[in-house]
Amino acid sequence: MTIQESTAEMLPDLEEVLKDLVNQHIPSRYSGMKEMIAYHMGWQSQNGSKNTQGKRIRPLIVLLATQLCGGEWQKALPAAASIELLHNFSLVHDDIEDQSEFRRGQPTVWKLWGVNQAVNCGDAMFSLAQISMLHLGIKVNPMVAYEASVLLNQTCISLTGGQYLDMSFESRDEISRDDYFEMITGKTAALMGASAELGAIVSQSSKMNRNSLRTYGEAIGIAFQVWDDVLGIWGNEQKTGKPVSADLKDGKKTLPVVYGFENNPAIIELMRNTEKDDESIARLIMELEKIGARKYAENVAQYYSNLANKALLSLTNINSEGLQVIKELTAQLIKREN
Amino acid sequence: MTIQESTAEMLPDLEEVLKDLVNQHIPSRYSGMKEMIAYHMGWQSQNGSKNTQGKRIRPLIVLLATQLCGGEWQKALPAAASIELLHNFSLVHDDIEDQSEFRRGQPTVWKLWGVNQAVNCGDAMFSLAQISMLHLGIKVNPMVAYEASVLLNQTCISLTGGQYLDMSFESRDEISRDDYFEMITGKTAALMGASAELGAIVSQSSKMNRNSLRTYGEAIGIAFQVWDDVLGIWGNEQKTGKPVSADLKDGKKTLPVVYGFENNPAIIELMRNTEKDDESIARLIMELEKIGARKYAENVAQYYSNLANKALLSLTNINSEGLQVIKELTAQLIKREN
Numbered sequence: 276m277t278i279q280e281s282t283a284e285m286l287p288d289l290e291e292v293l294k295d296l297v298n299q300h301i302p303s304r305y306s307g308m309k310e311m312i313a314y315h316m317g318w319q320s321q322n323g324s325k326n327t328q329g330k331r332i333r334p335l336i337v338l339l340a341t342q343l344c345g346g347e348w349q350k351a352l353p354a355a356a357s358i359e360l361l362h363n364f365s366l367v368h369d370d371i372e373d374q375s376e377f378r379r380g381q382p383t384v385w386k387l388w389g390v391n392q393a394v395n396c397g398d399a400m401f402s403l404a405q406i407s408m409l410h411l412g413i414k415v416n417p418m419v420a421y422e423a424s425v426l427l428n429q430t431c432i433s434l435t436g437g438q439y440l441d442m443s444f445e446s447r448d449e450i451s452r453d454d455y456f457e458m459i460t461g462k463t464a465a466l467m468g469a470s471a472e473l474g475a476i477v478s479q480s481s482k483m484n485r486n487s488l489r490t491y492g493e494a495i496g497i498a499f500q501v502w503d504d505v506l507g508i509w510g511n512e513q514k515t516g517k518p519v520s521a522d523l524k525d526g527k528k529t530l531p532v533v534y535g536f537e538n539n540p541a542i543i544e545l546m547r548n549t550e551k552d553d554e555s556i557a558r559l560i561m562e563l564e565k566i567g568a569r570k571y572a573e574n575v576a577q578y579y580s581n582l583a584n585k586a587l588l589s590l591t592n593i594n595s596e597g598l599q600v601i602k603e604l605t606a607q608l609i610k611r612e613n
Numbered sequence: 614m615t616i617q618e619s620t621a622e623m624l625p626d627l628e629e630v631l632k633d634l635v636n637q638h639i640p641s642r643y644s645g646m647k648e649m650i651a652y653h654m655g656w657q658s659q660n661g662s663k664n665t666q667g668k669r670i671r672p673l674i675v676l677l678a679t680q681l682c683g684g685e686w687q688k689a690l691p692a693a694a695s696i697e698l699l700h701n702f703s704l705v706h707d708d709i710e711d712q713s714e715f716r717r718g719q720p721t722v723w724k725l726w727g728v729n730q731a732v733n734c735g736d737a738m739f740s741l742a743q744i745s746m747l748h749l750g751i752k753v754n755p756m757v758a759y760e761a762s763v764l765l766n767q768t769c770i771s772l773t774g775g776q777y778l779d780m781s782f783e784s785r786d787e788i789s790r791d792d793y794f795e796m797i798t799g800k801t802a803a804l805m806g807a808s809a810e811l812g813a814i815v816s817q818s819s820k821m822n823r824n825s826l827r828t829y830g831e832a833i834g835i836a837f838q839v840w841d842d843v844l845g846i847w848g849n850e851q852k853t854g855k856p857v858s859a860d861l862k863d864g865k866k867t868l869p870v871v872y873g874f875e876n877n878p879a880i881i882e883l884m885r886n887t888e889k890d891d892e893s894i895a896r897l898i899m900e901l902e903k904i905g906a907r908k909y910a911e912n913v914a915q916y917y918s919n920l921a922n923k924a925l926l927s928l929t930n931i932n933s934e935g936l937q938v939i940k941e942l943t944a945q946l947i948k949r950e951n
Binding site: 300301302304305307308365368371372390391392394395396397398399401402403405406409412417418420421424425427428429431432434435436438439440442443457 | 638639640642643645646703706709710728729730732733734735736737739740741743744747750755756758759762763765766767769770772773774776777778780781795
C-alpha cells in the first residue's frame with residue numbers, strides 16, 4: 276500500500292466518526308454551536324464561505340502508527356478523531372489569540388461569530404475531543420481509554436504552555452533559538468508525539484515502542500513546524516492560502532527570523548517595525564537570504580526528519596508494510612507546498 | 614458531625630490537592646501561566662489584588678456525596694479537585710465572554726493579563742481538571758476514573774451549551790421561562806448534578822443511587838442559581854462583592870426579570886434600555902416587586918430545594934450521619950447572603 280491508498284481508505288471513515296460525534300453529543304437545542312463546529316471542520320458553508328478541511332495529518336499518524344504496531348486502524352478511530360478535534364479546538368482559540376482573520380483562505384470562527392462565541396465553541400470542541408478518546412473504552416477497553424486520556428491531557432498542558440510562551444515572546448524584540456525550540460516543542464511537537472504514541476497505546480504494544488513512536492512524532496512535529504515557517508515566508512500564496520510573507524508582516528518569530536536575530540543585527544531592527552510596507556518586507560527577505568536563513572531552516576527540517584526515521588528503526592514486532600507507508604508520510608511532510 | 618465540621622475537615626485537604634496538581638503539572642518554564650491560575654484560585658496576590666477563594670461548594674458536594682454512599686471522602690479528592698478546576702476554568706472564560714471586570718471584588722484574569730492569555734489560561738485549567746479526574750485511576754481504579762471522566766465531559770458539553778444559549782439570549786429583547794430553565798440547566802444544574810453523581814461513582818454505589826444523586830444535584834443547582842439571581846438584584850454589596858443590582862445594569866435575563874417579561878410589559882421596555890441610570894434601575898426594581906417577582910423566585914428556589922431533599926429519600930444503603938450533613942448543606946444554599 277502507498278500513503279495515497281492508506282489516506283484514501285482511512286480518511287473517509289475518520290470524517291464519519293468526527294461527524295457522528297458532533298451529531299450525537301451536541302443536542303439540537305445548541306444548533307448554533309453545532310454550525311460553528313461544522314464550519315470550522317470544513318463541512319458546512321457560512322455566509323457564502325465554505326471553509327475547506329484541514330490536512331488531517333495528526334489523525335493519519337494515529338491510524339498509521341496503530342497499523343505499524345500490528346493493531347487494527349479501525350479501532351484507533353476514536354483516538355484519531357480526538358486528536359483532530361483537539362488540534363482544531365486549539366486552532367479556534369489560537370486564531371482569537373493571534374487575531375488571525377483568515378484560515379485556509381476563509382474567515383475564522385471569531386471573525387464570523389465574534390470572540391465570545393468562538394471561545395465557547397472551542398471549549399465545546401475540547402470536550403468532544405475528550406469524549407472521543409474515552410470511546411476507546413468501548414472500542415478497545417477502559418484501561419486503554421484511561422491511558423490514552425492521560426496522554427491526551429498531558430499534551431494539552433504542553434499545547435497551552437507553548438502558546439503561553441508564544442504570546443509572551445510577542446512583547447520581546449528578540450528571542451533565542453532555545454526559546455524557539457521550547458515554544459514549538461509545546462505548540463507542535465507534543466501533539467504529533469502523542470499522535471504517534473497513541474498508535475502504540477491502542478494496539479497495546481510495548482513500552483519501548485511507545486517511547487520510540489513518541490520520539491518519532493516529536494521529531495516530525497519539529498520538522499513540520501520548521502517547514503511551515505519556511506512556507507510562511509517563501510511559500511506560494513495560491514497553495515498555502517495565506518498572503519505572501521504573512522508571517523513577516525505579523526511579526527512572527529519563526530525559525531528563519533530567530534536565526535537572523537543571531538546572525539544579522541539588521542533583522543532585529545527590521546522586525547521591530549510594526550507597520551511593515553512591501554519595501555521593508557522585501558528588504559527583510561533579502562537580509563534573511565543573505566545569511567542563508569532559508570537554507571538553515573530547511574536543513575533543520577531535514578535533520579529532524581532524519582531523526583524521525585532513525586526512531587522508527589528501534590521499533591520491534593512491527594508490520595513491515597506499515598513501516599513503508601509511515602516513512603512515505605514522513606518524507607512528504609517536509610516537501611509539502613501547503 | 615455538622616456541615617461546619619465537615620467543611621473544616623475536608624476543605625484544607627482539597628486545597629492541598631489543588632495546589633499540588635498545579636505545581637506538578639505546570640512546568641516552571643510556564644511560570645506566568647501558573648501565576649494566573651494561582652491568582653484566580655485565590656492563592657496569590659497580583660499588583661496588590663489578592664483574589665479571594667470561591668466557596669468550593671461543588672467539590673464539597675462531591676466529598677459529602679461520597680461519604681453519604683459509604684465511601685471514604687479522601688479517595689474522592691481528585692474528583693472534587695477536578696470539579697472545582699472545571700468550574701474555575703469556566704469562570705475564567707465566562708468573565709471574558711460576559712466582559713466582567715471584577716469577580717469576588719477583584720479584577721478578573723482577562724482584566725489583568727489580557728483576553729488572549731486568559732483564554733489560554735482557562736484552557737490549561739480545563740486540562741488540569743481532566744488530569745485530576747484521571748488520578749482516580751490511582752486512588753480508586755482505572756474503571757472508576759474512566760466512568761468519572763465520561764461524566765465530566767458530558768457535563769462540559771452541557772456547560773458550553775448553556776453558555777451558548779446565555780450569549781444567544783443577549784441579543785433578544787425577551788426570553789421565556791422555558792428558555793431560562795434550559796439555559797441554567799446547562800450552565801449550573803449539570804455541574805452540580807455531576808458533582809453529586811460522582812460521589813456514587815467513586816464509592817462504587819448502585820446505579821439507582823447514581824440517578825438519585827444526580828437528581829439531587831441538579832435540583833440544588835437550580836435552587837442555587839435562582840437564589841443567585843435574587844442576590845444579584847437584592848443582595849448586599851458588602852456580602853456579594855458585586856455592585857448593587859449589577860445584574861440589572863448588565864441586562865442579565867435572570868429569573869425575576871424573565872418572570873417580569875411575562876407579567877409586566879413595562880419590564881421589557883425598561884430592560885431594553887442599555888444605558889441604565891440609578892433612576893431606571895430603581896424603577897425596574899419597583900416594577901419587579903409590584904408583580905411579586907422576588908417572592909416568585911424565592912418560591913422557585915424553595916421548590917427545587919425541597920425536590921432535592923426528596924431525591925435524597927430514595928437513596929439506599931447510605932451513611933445516616935452523612936445524610937444529615939448533606940441536608941444541612943442543602944438548606945444553607947438557599948439562605949446564603951453571598
